Amino acid sequence: MPHKDPEVRRAWKRKNRLENLDAHRAYQRHWVATHKENKHAAHIRYFYGITYERYQELLALQEGVCAICKKPDHLGKRLAVDHDHKCCEGRRSCGRCVRALLCSRCNKNVSYVERHPVREYLQISRGYECQKK
Secondary structure, eight states, rough: OSSSHHHHHHHHHHHHHHTTTHHHHHHHHHHHTTTTHHHHHHHHHHHHSSOHHHHHHHHHTTSSSSSOSOOTTTTOOOOOEEEEETHHHHHHHHOTTEEEEEHHHHHHHHHHHHHHHHHHHHHHHHHHHHHOO
């Protein structure tokens, strides 16, 4: 770094990055490719309160498939961590309420059913059937 002043240092970094744009982009692509697992590990630790090793254990217990439909994710994504939203409000979890790993389709369905109880859903659908006739 050429200077201790933060403003001057930022300007130097910006200028250096623009002068070496191809090398900078190649470095970014390389970094993302080599740190993909670390990024996922940090994500599940922050949002779900479990370690990457625990995620791998759950994945092995479920043999790499969704706990509900017993299939891999239809979009080719990693399985989502399902947790009890009654235990922990919001997106973050304490880690104790983690239930299983689900594919994106089952995860959305579970989320819908939790927000709209089945009894309520059936009443709505019965009303729809009556209106249809």
